[in-house]
Amino acid sequence: MPGLLRGVARTAVVAGTASAVAGRVQRRQSQKFASKDAQAAESDQADQDQSAAPAPPPAPAAPAAPPVDPIKQLKELAELKEQGILTEDEFAAQKAKILAS
Numbered sequence: 001m002p003g004l005l006r007g008v009a010r011t012a013v014v015a016g017t018a019s020a021v022a023g024r025v026q027r028r029q030s031q032k033f034a035s036k037d038a039q040a041a042e043s044d045q046a047d048q049d050q051s052a053a054p055a056p057p058p059a060p061a062a063p064a065a066p067p068v069d070p071i072k073q074l075k076e077l078a079e080l081k082e083q084g085i086l087t088e089d090e091f092a093a094q095k096a097k098i099l100a101s
Helices: 002-052 070-082 088-100
Strands: none
Touching: 070 088
């Protein structure tokens, strides 16, 4: 019985972590696509304005995304590795990627 409970608990943790990661990826992608849509709309508007009147000055640049803390990312990776979600090779590849940026 304890083995079954442990397996159920582990499955719940893995599913919860996967859900959190998927949600984070989805939010990041939706922000990326929203900014691309906004740029396309601005471009279309600029094309219409050029044909009707002189072009307005360029809009200020969108604020840059806040810097990502590499220590926090490494801790999250270590947690995923400890939970068995990432293999040692995947962990090493992601760690190298984070440290390179």
